[in-house]
Amino acid sequence: MKIEYFHASVYGNGAMVAEEFKKQMAAKGVMVDVHHIEKMKPEEMQSADLYVFSSPGRFGKPIKEMRRFLKEVDLPSGTKYAILTTEPAPKPDKKTGKMPTEEEIGAIQHVISIMNELLKEKGLLKVAETKVYVTGLKGPLEASWQDKVQAFVIAILG
Ligand SMILES: Cc1cc2nc3c(=O)[nH]c(=O)nc-3n(C[C@H](O)[C@H](O)[C@H](O)COP(=O)(O)O)c2cc1C
Numbered sequence: 001m002k003i004e005y006f007h008a009s010v011y012g013n014g015a016m017v018a019e020e021f022k023k024q025m026a027a028k029g030v031m032v033d034v035h036h037i038e039k040m041k042p043e044e045m046q047s048a049d050l051y052v053f054s055s056p057g058r059f060g061k062p063i064k065e066m067r068r069f070l071k072e073v074d075l076p077s078g079t080k081y082a083i084l085t086t087e088p089a090p091k092p093d094k095k096t097g098k099m100p101t102e103e104e105i106g107a108i109q110h111v112i113s114i115m116n117e118l119l120k121e122k123g124l125l126k127v128a129e130t131k132v133y134v135t136g137l138k139g140p141l142e143a144s145w146q147d148k149v150q151a152f153v154i155a156i157l158g
Contacts, residue, residue, distance in 0.1 A: 003032045004046055007054035008066040013139040014054050014086045017132050020149045021052070021084075028157060037065060042072040050127065050156065051075065053119070054084040057111040070118040077123030082156055085111045089133035089142055128155035
């Protein structure tokens with residue numbers, strides 16, 4: 001199995017996640033080629049069994065460079081993909097101390113849903129999606145981030 005992994009990390013957190021993913025997949029005998037989307041055009045994408053797209057969020061959406069990249073992706077219908085986003089960890093409301101519900105987060109965060117829309121309209125098939133949290137706007141990654149990567153690897157390999 002061969003995986004091509006495209007990320008749009010700005011502050012390095014998504015890049016660390018990509019390297020961890022590559023390491024964990026290598027331990028299972030799966031080869032992963034990691035690319036920053038700045039360094040490769042969508043038309044230069046190599047053939048693979050699965051493509052991973054990873055983006056940081058900006059103002060509720062995937063960062064614009066990733067939106068542009070996904071719009072230009074030209075892969076055969078039925079190609080498998082997985083999505084990973086790095087997003088700020090939910091925090092309790094300052095007044096009530098309550099954590100936001102999934103619904104409240106979903107009302108402002110559309111990072112994963114926009115990535116899925118762009119790929120599904122090309123006929124691509126999603127096999128897994130996950131969020132890895134950062135504890136501040138620019139990082140660092142949450143304490144258990146390697147476990148999230150492990151769960152993502154397992155979800156992909158089935
Ligand atoms: C100006 C600014 C706006 C941001 N807005 C969002 C957002 O709307 N949604 C989100 O999930 N993350 C947002 N973030 C946090 C990014 O998700 C975070 O910087 C990123 O996950 C870090 O990954 P990277 O180190 O790979 O770039 C924002 C960060 C900055 C600096």
